[in-house]
Amino acid sequence: MAAPTIERLWTVQEVSAFLGVPVGTLYQWRYRRTGPRAARVGRHLRYDPADLRAWLDQQAA
Structure with missing residues (x-):
């Protein structure tokens, strides 16, 4: 069975762009807790691309 592929988390700069x-x-x-979900990884914020896409879909609805 193949291992599931995991997308690399995005930086704040990548999400901004x-x-x-x-x-x-x-x-x-x-x-304000209104934007896409982010997680702290050490001192840095990271965004899961799947969460970001889901948040975008929710905004368009």
Whole structure:
């Protein structure tokens, strides 16, 4: 049985470029709990691409 593939987590800068919003906006959304789900990995925020796509789909609905 093949091992499941796991996508690499995205940095704040990558999500910013993908969404076309400033990095500061992502931090504001996280503070307000309105943006895509992010996780702390050490001192850094990381985003799961699948969570980001699900959040985008929810925004479009």
